[in-house]
Amino acid sequence: MSDQLADRIKEIIVETLALEDVDPTTIETDAPLFGEGLGLDSIDALELALAFHKEFGVRTQENDENNRDYYKSVASLVKFITEKQAENASSAS
Amino acid sequence: MNVVITVGTYSVIAPVGYAILATLCFFWRKHPTRRAKRLQSITSRAYRFMHQWLGWTRITVLDHQKALPDLPTGPFVVIANHPTLMDVTAVTGLIGGACSIVKPALYQRTMIKPLMVGLGNVEGPGPDLIRIGRVVDDCVDRLAWGLPVVIFPEGTRSPHGGLERFGRVAFEIACRAKVPLVSLTITCDPLYLSKQVTLFRPPPRTPHMKIEVLAVDQPDSLGSDSRALCKRAEQRYRAWLRKVAGETTRSYDSGPEDSECQTS
Numbered sequence: 001m002s003d004q005l006a007d008r009i010k011e012i013i014v015e016t017l018a019l020e021d022v023d024p025t026t027i028e029t030d031a032p033l034f035g036e037g038l039g040l041d042s043i044d045a046l047e048l049a050l051a052f053h054k055e056f057g058v059r060t061q062e063n064d065e066n067n068r069d070y071y072k073s074v075a076s077l078v079k080f081i082t083e084k085q086a087e088n089a090s091s092a093s
Numbered sequence: 094m095n096v097v098i099t100v101g102t103y104s105v106i107a108p109v110g111y112a113i114l115a116t117l118c119f120f121w122r123k124h125p126t127r128r129a130k131r132l133q134s135i136t137s138r139a140y141r142f143m144h145q146w147l148g149w150t151r152i153t154v155l156d157h158q159k160a161l162p163d164l165p166t167g168p169f170v171v172i173a174n175h176p177t178l179m180d181v182t183a184v185t186g187l188i189g190g191a192c193s194i195v196k197p198a199l200y201q202r203t204m205i206k207p208l209m210v211g212l213g214n215v216e217g218p219g220p221d222l223i224r225i226g227r228v229v230d231d232c233v234d235r236l237a238w239g240l241p242v243v244i245f246p247e248g249t250r251s252p253h254g255g256l257e258r259f260g261r262v263a264f265e266i267a268c269r270a271k272v273p274l275v276s277l278t279i280t281c282d283p284l285y286l287s288k289q290v291t292l293f294r295p296p297p298r299t300p301h302m303k304i305e306v307l308a309v310d311q312p313d314s315l316g317s318d319s320r321a322l323c324k325r326a327e328q329r330y331r332a333w334l335r336k337v338a339g340e341t342t343r344s345y346d347s348g349p350e351d352s353e354c355q356t357s
Contacts, residue, residue: 018320034222042218042225043261043319049223062223071222 005078008055013074016051017044029074037073045071052077058084095150096295110139111208118211126238129213133190133240136212140186144179144302152295153285155183155302163306164188164275168236170267173277173304174256174330175245178286180279183302184243191241194228194262213240229266236270246326250288256334259327264319268312276307276326278333307333 010024013033017040031037034045048071049060058081060067070080114132121128144155171191173184185191192213200209200216209216215231218224232242244266247257267274280303281287283296290296308329315321 039258041260041262042222043229043265045222046226046229060223062227063221064223065221067222068220 002078002082005081006074009052009074009077009081012051012055013038013040013048016047027074029078032073033071034068052081056081056085057088095152096293099146099150099152100292111204114208114211118207121211125213128211129192129235129238129240130190132208132212133185133192137186137188137190140182144183144186147179151299153179153281153300153302155179155304161187161277161304161306163309165273165309167272168239168270169241169273169275169309170232170236170263170270171241171243171275171277172246172263172326173243173279174334175247175250176253176279176284176287177250177281177300177302179281179302180245181243183279183304184277187304188241188243191243192232192235193243194232213238215242225262229262229269232262232266233270236266236272242266246323253284253287253289254334254338256327256330259323259330261319261323264312264322264326267310268317268319268322271312271317274310274312274322274326276310276329278305278307278330279303280337 006029007024010027013019013027014022014024019038022038027038033040040048045067052058052060060070064070070076114135117132117135118128121131144153148154171184171188173180181193185193192215194215194217195209196217197219200206200214213235215228215235218228232244235242242263244263246259246261246263248260249257251257264274281300282303283298283300284290285296285300286292308326310322310326312319312322315325
Protein backbone atom coordinates (compact mmCIF):
# COMPACT_ATOMS: atom_id res chain seq x y z
CA MET A 1 0.00 0.00 0.00
CA SER A 2 2.72 2.46 1.01
CA ASP A 3 4.74 1.53 -2.10
CA GLN A 4 1.71 2.27 -4.26
CA LEU A 5 1.19 5.55 -2.45
CA ALA A 6 4.87 6.46 -2.89
CA ASP A 7 4.62 5.72 -6.62
CA ARG A 8 1.49 7.85 -6.95
CA ILE A 9 3.15 10.72 -5.04
CA LYS A 10 6.12 10.56 -7.41
CA GLU A 11 3.75 10.73 -10.38
CA ILE A 12 1.92 13.69 -8.87
CA ILE A 13 5.22 15.51 -8.27
CA VAL A 14 6.24 15.08 -11.89
CA GLU A 15 2.77 15.90 -13.31
CA THR A 16 2.04 18.88 -11.07
CA LEU A 17 5.43 20.50 -11.41
CA ALA A 18 5.77 19.61 -15.10
CA LEU A 19 9.21 18.07 -14.56
CA GLU A 20 9.60 17.02 -18.17
CA ASP A 21 13.09 15.57 -17.77
CA VAL A 22 12.25 13.49 -14.71
CA ASP A 23 10.96 9.92 -14.81
CA PRO A 24 8.87 9.30 -11.65
CA THR A 25 10.49 5.89 -11.18
CA THR A 26 13.91 7.52 -10.84
CA ILE A 27 12.88 9.61 -7.81
CA GLU A 28 14.33 7.98 -4.72
CA THR A 29 11.82 7.56 -1.93
CA ASP A 30 14.21 8.77 0.77
CA ALA A 31 15.99 11.47 -1.24
CA PRO A 32 15.41 15.12 -0.23
CA LEU A 33 12.92 16.96 -2.44
CA PHE A 34 14.01 20.51 -1.60
CA GLY A 35 17.40 22.13 -1.98
CA GLU A 36 19.37 19.06 -2.96
CA GLY A 37 17.76 16.11 -4.74
CA LEU A 38 14.99 17.34 -7.02
CA GLY A 39 15.76 20.93 -6.01
CA LEU A 40 12.15 21.97 -5.47
CA ASP A 41 11.27 25.37 -3.95
CA SER A 42 8.53 26.74 -1.72
CA ILE A 43 6.21 27.57 -4.64
CA ASP A 44 6.53 23.93 -5.71
CA ALA A 45 5.56 22.90 -2.17
CA LEU A 46 2.47 25.06 -2.40
CA GLU A 47 1.46 23.53 -5.73
CA LEU A 48 2.04 20.04 -4.33
CA ALA A 49 -0.06 20.83 -1.25
CA LEU A 50 -2.98 21.76 -3.52
CA ALA A 51 -2.46 18.63 -5.62
CA PHE A 52 -2.35 16.36 -2.56
CA HIS A 53 -5.52 17.96 -1.24
CA LYS A 54 -7.26 17.31 -4.55
CA GLU A 55 -5.97 13.74 -4.89
CA PHE A 56 -6.02 12.48 -1.29
CA GLY A 57 -8.30 14.95 0.53
CA VAL A 58 -5.40 15.85 2.80
CA ARG A 59 -5.02 19.49 3.74
CA THR A 60 -1.59 20.92 4.59
CA GLN A 61 -2.15 23.53 7.28
CA GLU A 62 -0.38 26.87 7.10
CA ASN A 63 1.70 27.75 10.17
CA ASP A 64 2.37 24.10 10.95
CA GLU A 65 5.99 24.02 12.04
CA ASN A 66 6.26 20.41 10.85
CA ASN A 67 5.49 21.22 7.20
CA ARG A 68 9.15 21.20 6.24
CA ASP A 69 9.47 17.71 7.74
CA TYR A 70 6.31 16.48 6.02
CA TYR A 71 7.61 17.62 2.61
CA LYS A 72 11.19 16.48 3.15
CA SER A 73 11.00 13.39 0.94
CA VAL A 74 8.53 11.03 -0.71
CA ALA A 75 8.86 8.73 2.33
CA SER A 76 7.88 11.54 4.71
CA LEU A 77 4.98 12.49 2.43
CA VAL A 78 3.72 8.87 2.50
CA LYS A 79 3.77 9.00 6.31
CA PHE A 80 2.08 12.42 6.38
CA ILE A 81 -0.69 11.47 3.93
CA THR A 82 -1.33 8.10 5.60
CA GLU A 83 -1.61 9.70 9.05
CA LYS A 84 -3.85 12.53 7.83
CA GLN A 85 -6.13 10.12 6.00
CA ALA A 86 -6.41 8.00 9.16
CA GLU A 87 -7.24 11.16 11.17
CA ASN A 88 -9.88 12.15 8.63
CA ALA A 89 -11.38 8.65 8.72
CA SER A 90 -11.54 8.54 12.52
CA SER A 91 -13.10 12.00 12.77
CA ALA A 92 -15.70 11.06 10.13
CA SER A 93 -16.75 7.84 11.91
CA MET B 94 37.34 55.72 11.56
CA ASN B 95 34.69 57.10 9.18
CA VAL B 96 32.67 53.91 9.70
CA VAL B 97 32.76 54.29 13.50
CA ILE B 98 31.68 57.96 13.31
CA THR B 99 28.89 57.13 10.85
CA VAL B 100 27.60 54.19 12.90
CA GLY B 101 27.67 56.41 16.02
CA THR B 102 25.78 59.19 14.23
CA TYR B 103 23.27 56.70 12.86
CA SER B 104 22.70 55.28 16.34
CA VAL B 105 21.76 58.78 17.54
CA ILE B 106 19.65 59.82 14.53
CA ALA B 107 17.87 56.50 13.81
CA PRO B 108 15.68 56.42 16.96
CA VAL B 109 14.47 59.95 16.16
CA GLY B 110 13.66 58.88 12.60
CA TYR B 111 11.85 55.78 13.85
CA ALA B 112 9.85 57.89 16.32
CA ILE B 113 8.80 60.32 13.56
CA LEU B 114 7.79 57.48 11.23
CA ALA B 115 5.90 55.70 14.02
CA THR B 116 3.98 58.92 14.72
CA LEU B 117 3.13 59.29 11.04
CA CYS B 118 2.06 55.64 10.94
CA PHE B 119 -0.37 56.37 13.76
CA PHE B 120 -1.84 59.53 12.21
CA TRP B 121 -2.27 57.94 8.77
CA ARG B 122 -3.63 54.62 10.05
CA LYS B 123 -7.09 55.00 8.46
CA HIS B 124 -5.76 54.81 4.91
CA PRO B 125 -3.19 51.95 4.69
CA THR B 126 -2.54 52.39 0.96
CA ARG B 127 -2.00 56.13 1.14
CA ARG B 128 0.05 55.67 4.31
CA ALA B 129 2.32 53.11 2.65
CA LYS B 130 2.89 55.34 -0.39
CA ARG B 131 3.70 58.38 1.74
CA LEU B 132 6.00 56.45 4.09
CA GLN B 133 7.73 54.79 1.14
CA SER B 134 8.34 58.20 -0.38
CA ILE B 135 9.84 59.47 2.90
CA THR B 136 12.04 56.42 3.48
CA SER B 137 13.32 56.38 -0.12
CA ARG B 138 14.42 60.01 0.32
CA ALA B 139 16.03 59.06 3.64
CA TYR B 140 17.87 56.19 1.93
CA ARG B 141 19.09 58.52 -0.82
CA PHE B 142 20.36 60.92 1.83
CA MET B 143 22.01 58.02 3.68
CA HIS B 144 23.85 56.96 0.53
CA GLN B 145 24.83 60.58 -0.11
CA TRP B 146 26.25 60.66 3.42
CA LEU B 147 28.12 57.40 2.84
CA GLY B 148 29.57 59.00 -0.29
CA TRP B 149 30.67 62.15 1.57
CA THR B 150 32.37 60.04 4.22
CA ARG B 151 33.96 57.86 1.48
CA ILE B 152 32.47 54.70 2.99
CA THR B 153 30.69 53.75 -0.23
CA VAL B 154 29.88 55.74 -3.34
CA LEU B 155 26.54 55.24 -5.09
CA ASP B 156 25.61 57.36 -8.04
CA HIS B 157 22.20 58.17 -6.57
CA GLN B 158 21.63 61.14 -8.90
CA LYS B 159 21.55 58.87 -11.92
CA ALA B 160 17.96 57.71 -12.33
CA LEU B 161 17.41 54.20 -13.62
CA PRO B 162 16.24 54.43 -17.23
CA ASP B 163 13.45 52.38 -18.82
CA LEU B 164 11.56 51.61 -15.62
CA PRO B 165 7.87 50.82 -16.19
CA THR B 166 5.42 53.55 -15.19
CA GLY B 167 3.06 51.38 -13.11
CA PRO B 168 3.86 48.88 -10.34
CA PHE B 169 6.47 46.22 -11.06
CA VAL B 170 8.51 43.49 -9.42
CA VAL B 171 12.22 44.21 -9.07
CA ILE B 172 14.77 41.44 -8.79
CA ALA B 173 18.51 41.86 -8.29
CA ASN B 174 21.60 40.00 -7.30
CA HIS B 175 22.52 40.68 -3.67
CA PRO B 176 26.25 41.28 -3.14
CA THR B 177 26.02 43.60 -0.11
CA LEU B 178 23.73 44.57 2.76
CA MET B 179 23.33 48.01 1.20
CA ASP B 180 21.41 46.68 -1.81
CA VAL B 181 17.94 47.14 -0.31
CA THR B 182 18.46 50.77 0.66
CA ALA B 183 20.24 51.59 -2.60
CA VAL B 184 17.56 50.03 -4.81
CA THR B 185 14.66 51.42 -2.76
CA GLY B 186 16.24 54.87 -2.81
CA LEU B 187 16.83 54.78 -6.55
CA ILE B 188 13.36 53.61 -7.57
CA GLY B 189 11.59 55.92 -5.11
CA GLY B 190 10.22 53.40 -2.64
CA ALA B 191 9.28 49.74 -2.77
CA CYS B 192 7.88 47.03 -0.53
CA SER B 193 10.04 44.09 0.37
CA ILE B 194 9.72 40.71 2.08
CA VAL B 195 11.14 40.88 5.61
CA LYS B 196 12.31 38.01 7.78
CA PRO B 197 9.68 37.19 10.46
CA ALA B 198 12.25 37.63 13.26
CA LEU B 199 12.78 41.26 12.20
CA TYR B 200 9.21 41.98 11.12
CA GLN B 201 7.80 40.88 14.47
CA ARG B 202 10.07 43.06 16.63
CA THR B 203 7.84 45.20 18.83
CA MET B 204 9.42 48.54 17.93
CA ILE B 205 9.74 47.80 14.22
CA LYS B 206 6.44 46.06 13.40
CA PRO B 207 4.29 49.25 13.17
CA LEU B 208 6.77 50.65 10.64
CA MET B 209 6.85 47.41 8.67
CA VAL B 210 3.06 47.33 8.51
CA GLY B 211 2.89 51.04 7.71
CA LEU B 212 5.39 50.74 4.88
CA GLY B 213 3.45 47.85 3.39
CA ASN B 214 6.35 45.45 3.79
CA VAL B 215 5.42 41.77 3.77
CA GLU B 216 6.34 39.28 6.49
CA GLY B 217 8.41 36.44 5.09
CA PRO B 218 7.36 32.79 5.30
CA GLY B 219 9.97 31.69 7.83
CA PRO B 220 10.60 27.95 7.96
CA ASP B 221 7.02 26.99 6.99
CA LEU B 222 7.02 26.12 3.28
CA ILE B 223 3.28 26.52 2.90
CA ARG B 224 3.15 30.10 4.23
CA ILE B 225 4.73 31.23 0.97
CA GLY B 226 1.20 31.29 -0.48
CA ARG B 227 0.23 34.09 1.89
CA VAL B 228 3.46 35.95 1.08
CA VAL B 229 2.68 35.78 -2.64
CA ASP B 230 -0.88 37.01 -2.03
CA ASP B 231 0.35 39.90 0.13
CA CYS B 232 2.90 40.97 -2.50
CA VAL B 233 0.25 40.85 -5.23
CA ASP B 234 -1.86 43.02 -2.95
CA ARG B 235 0.95 45.60 -2.58
CA LEU B 236 1.37 45.72 -6.35
CA ALA B 237 -2.37 46.38 -6.64
CA TRP B 238 -1.81 49.35 -4.31
CA GLY B 239 0.57 50.68 -6.96
CA LEU B 240 3.80 49.99 -5.07
CA PRO B 241 6.79 48.16 -6.58
CA VAL B 242 8.03 45.04 -4.78
CA VAL B 243 11.76 44.29 -4.44
CA ILE B 244 12.88 40.68 -4.10
CA PHE B 245 16.31 39.11 -4.11
CA PRO B 246 15.60 35.75 -5.75
CA GLU B 247 18.64 34.10 -4.19
CA GLY B 248 17.01 34.61 -0.77
CA THR B 249 20.34 35.54 0.76
CA ARG B 250 23.42 37.55 -0.13
CA SER B 251 25.22 36.39 -3.25
CA PRO B 252 28.44 34.43 -2.79
CA HIS B 253 31.53 36.36 -3.88
CA GLY B 254 31.63 36.46 -7.66
CA GLY B 255 28.69 34.08 -8.02
CA LEU B 256 25.00 33.51 -7.56
CA GLU B 257 22.93 31.20 -5.41
CA ARG B 258 20.18 29.31 -7.18
CA PHE B 259 17.10 31.50 -7.81
CA GLY B 260 13.83 30.83 -6.00
CA ARG B 261 10.57 31.27 -7.89
CA VAL B 262 8.66 33.61 -5.57
CA ALA B 263 9.40 36.90 -7.39
CA PHE B 264 8.46 35.38 -10.73
CA GLU B 265 5.26 33.84 -9.40
CA ILE B 266 4.26 37.23 -7.98
CA ALA B 267 4.93 39.00 -11.30
CA CYS B 268 2.90 36.35 -13.16
CA ARG B 269 -0.05 36.47 -10.79
CA ALA B 270 -0.10 40.28 -10.60
CA LYS B 271 0.49 40.56 -14.38
CA VAL B 272 3.11 43.27 -13.87
CA PRO B 273 6.54 43.74 -15.49
CA LEU B 274 9.61 42.13 -14.00
CA VAL B 275 12.63 44.44 -13.79
CA SER B 276 16.04 42.75 -13.45
CA LEU B 277 18.71 44.97 -11.90
CA THR B 278 22.41 44.23 -11.64
CA ILE B 279 24.33 45.42 -8.61
CA THR B 280 28.08 45.63 -8.39
CA CYS B 281 30.14 46.78 -5.43
CA ASP B 282 33.81 47.22 -6.16
CA PRO B 283 35.63 46.36 -3.97
CA LEU B 284 33.10 44.25 -2.15
CA TYR B 285 31.84 45.55 1.22
CA LEU B 286 29.19 44.32 3.67
CA SER B 287 29.07 40.97 1.99
CA LYS B 288 29.04 37.79 4.02
CA GLN B 289 32.83 37.89 4.14
CA VAL B 290 33.54 41.65 4.46
CA THR B 291 32.03 42.95 7.68
CA LEU B 292 31.01 46.49 8.74
CA PHE B 293 34.09 47.33 10.79
CA ARG B 294 36.56 45.83 8.31
CA PRO B 295 36.02 48.04 5.24
CA PRO B 296 38.24 47.51 2.21
CA PRO B 297 41.21 49.87 1.83
CA ARG B 298 39.76 51.47 -1.29
CA THR B 299 36.34 53.21 -1.25
CA PRO B 300 33.73 50.77 -2.61
CA HIS B 301 31.70 52.01 -5.58
CA MET B 302 28.18 50.67 -6.02
CA LYS B 303 26.64 50.57 -9.44
CA ILE B 304 23.05 49.61 -10.22
CA GLU B 305 21.86 49.08 -13.77
CA VAL B 306 18.82 47.68 -15.54
CA LEU B 307 19.60 44.28 -17.07
CA ALA B 308 16.16 43.60 -18.55
CA VAL B 309 12.47 44.34 -18.30
CA ASP B 310 10.25 41.32 -18.97
CA GLN B 311 6.51 41.00 -19.37
CA PRO B 312 5.38 37.73 -17.73
CA ASP B 313 3.08 36.93 -20.65
CA SER B 314 6.11 36.84 -22.96
CA LEU B 315 6.68 33.32 -21.57
CA GLY B 316 3.02 32.43 -21.13
CA SER B 317 3.04 33.68 -17.51
CA ASP B 318 5.06 30.58 -16.58
CA SER B 319 7.01 31.52 -13.44
CA ARG B 320 9.32 28.54 -13.83
CA ALA B 321 10.34 29.59 -17.35
CA LEU B 322 10.72 33.24 -16.30
CA CYS B 323 12.90 32.20 -13.37
CA LYS B 324 15.09 30.01 -15.55
CA ARG B 325 15.57 32.73 -18.17
CA ALA B 326 16.37 35.37 -15.53
CA GLU B 327 18.90 33.14 -13.78
CA GLN B 328 20.62 32.29 -17.08
CA ARG B 329 20.74 35.98 -17.95
CA TYR B 330 22.33 36.88 -14.60
CA ARG B 331 24.89 34.10 -14.95
CA ALA B 332 25.79 35.33 -18.44
CA TRP B 333 26.14 38.88 -17.07
CA LEU B 334 28.37 37.60 -14.24
CA ARG B 335 30.60 35.77 -16.72
CA LYS B 336 30.90 38.99 -18.73
CA VAL B 337 31.73 41.03 -15.61
CA ALA B 338 34.22 38.39 -14.46
CA GLY B 339 35.86 38.51 -17.90
CA GLU B 340 36.21 42.28 -17.66
CA THR B 341 37.65 41.93 -14.16
CA THR B 342 40.15 39.37 -15.36
CA ARG B 343 41.25 41.61 -18.23
CA SER B 344 41.50 44.51 -15.77
CA TYR B 345 43.52 42.28 -13.40
CA ASP B 346 45.85 41.28 -16.23
CA SER B 347 46.50 44.94 -17.04
CA GLY B 348 48.34 45.65 -13.79
CA PRO B 349 48.87 44.57 -10.19
CA GLU B 350 47.19 47.72 -8.80
CA ASP B 351 43.82 46.29 -9.86
CA SER B 352 44.29 43.08 -7.90
CA GLU B 353 41.76 44.11 -5.23
CA CYS B 354 39.10 44.59 -7.83
CA GLN B 355 36.10 42.49 -6.92
CA THR B 356 32.72 42.27 -8.45
CA SER B 357 29.49 40.99 -7.15
